[in-house]
Amino acid sequence: MSQTVTGIPRRIDQLLAQRAKTLSFEFFPPKGDKAQILFDACVEQVAELGPDFLSMTYGAGGSTRAGSLAALQKMRALAPRPALLAHLTCVGSTRAEMAGLLDEWSAAGIENVLALRGDPPRGSGAFAPVPGGYAYADELIAAVRSDGRFAISCAAFPEGHPEAASRESDWQRLAGKFAAGACLGITQAFLDATDYLAMRRWLDAQGHTGSRIVPSILPVASWPWLLNFKQRFCPNLGLPERWRTVLEPLAGDALASRAAGISLTIDLARDLLAAGAPGLHLYTLNKPMAVAEVVTALRRERLL
Numbered sequence: 001m002s003q004t005v006t007g008i009p010r011r012i013d014q015l016l017a018q019r020a021k022t023l024s025f026e027f028f029p030p031k032g033d034k035a036q037i038l039f040d041a042c043v044e045q046v047a048e049l050g051p052d053f054l055s056m057t058y059g060a061g062g063s064t065r066a067g068s069l070a071a072l073q074k075m076r077a078l079a080p081r082p083a084l085l086a087h088l089t090c091v092g093s094t095r096a097e098m099a100g101l102l103d104e105w106s107a108a109g110i111e112n113v114l115a116l117r118g119d120p121p122r123g124s125g126a127f128a129p130v131p132g133g134y135a136y137a138d139e140l141i142a143a144v145r146s147d148g149r150f151a152i153s154c155a156a157f158p159e160g161h162p163e164a165a166s167r168e169s170d171w172q173r174l175a176g177k178f179a180a181g182a183c184l185g186i187t188q189a190f191l192d193a194t195d196y197l198a199m200r201r202w203l204d205a206q207g208h209t210g211s212r213i214v215p216s217i218l219p220v221a222s223w224p225w226l227l228n229f230k231q232r233f234c235p236n237l238g239l240p241e242r243w244r245t246v247l248e249p250l251a252g253d254a255l256a257s258r259a260a261g262i263s264l265t266i267d268l269a270r271d272l273l274a275a276g277a278p279g280l281h282l283y284t285l286n287k288p289m290a291v292a293e294v295v296t297a298l299r300r301e302r303l304l
């Protein structure tokens, strides 16, 4: 078993066998010297919260492929204890190129992959695989599984994927990703716990009770910030009336907006954990303060 010096497994499938709940944080590769300094400080501060794993996004079109690996390596140097999870998409790569990438990442000590289809670069239309590439995440998952060197996670969409005919048809695809070899699902951001619980109930009713899915938590800074996030990264994101009622009137007051946004974020995370979610995956956006506040509040309540 691959372990850190403290005996904690570095493979997420082995970690899950030991933990009823996991705590994890997501980062993106920094660009430029100033961003690198902030990234390094964020990794160090977040590591003090004792996460089980840290994840690193992977840019569309392979543009930040080298950046992802360099950031993962820096992360390992700064935070030796948690497992690392490398996001990986099918965008712009043939199967042979993906196999080469897995060799490179394995040689760099990466043991966990979040296997994704990915999205085409903005404005370039619908996703289409390159000739000789993978069309869907389940194909990549099956390939990584037969490679055998990585524990595999997959994406889950409590509100349904934007391209799916219905959320149930997308959840059926999610079940297919577990069948193909994923040991963990990590959700897209969402703001209404009932979406996650509906997905969980649907999977259970279909007999997929063992599929472990950890909700992603987005610490929200203000109403305009949330609208911008939805427009840029998450077009399907539902905006519950309660969030609008609380945040919209505070839009001109950054401090009050932030306090209210964090409070709503903690409420959402609390509801999810209280309903049995197997941990949390927090978006850091490469800033430590908001995620630290959320985790500290939930630990005070002994929910994490």
Ligand SMILES: Cc1cc2nc3c(=O)[nH]c(=O)nc-3n(C[C@H](O)[C@H](O)[C@H](O)COP(=O)(O)OP(=O)(O)OC[C@H]3O[C@@H](n4cnc5c(N)ncnc54)[C@H](O)[C@@H]3O)c2cc1C
Residues within 6 Å of the ligand: 056, 057, 058, 059, 060, 087, 088, 089, 114, 115, 116, 117, 118, 119, 135, 136, 137, 138, 154, 155, 156, 157, 161, 162, 163, 164, 169, 170, 173, 177, 186, 187, 188, 189, 216
């Ligand atoms: C936790 C998380 C992390 C992410 N990180 C990144 C990142 O680092 N970089 C990045 O570029 N993107 C990232 N994304 C975004 C992701 O790449 C997009 O949402 C993408 O559109 C879908 O990826 P997927 O792996 O879910 O695709 P798939 O599972 O392939 O699904 C894509 C669509 O096809 C349908 N479908 C799935 N399988 C089949 C099948 N066999 N036959 C027919 N239809 C099918 C699905 O219902 C869905 O509508 C992330 C998403 C999540 C939730």
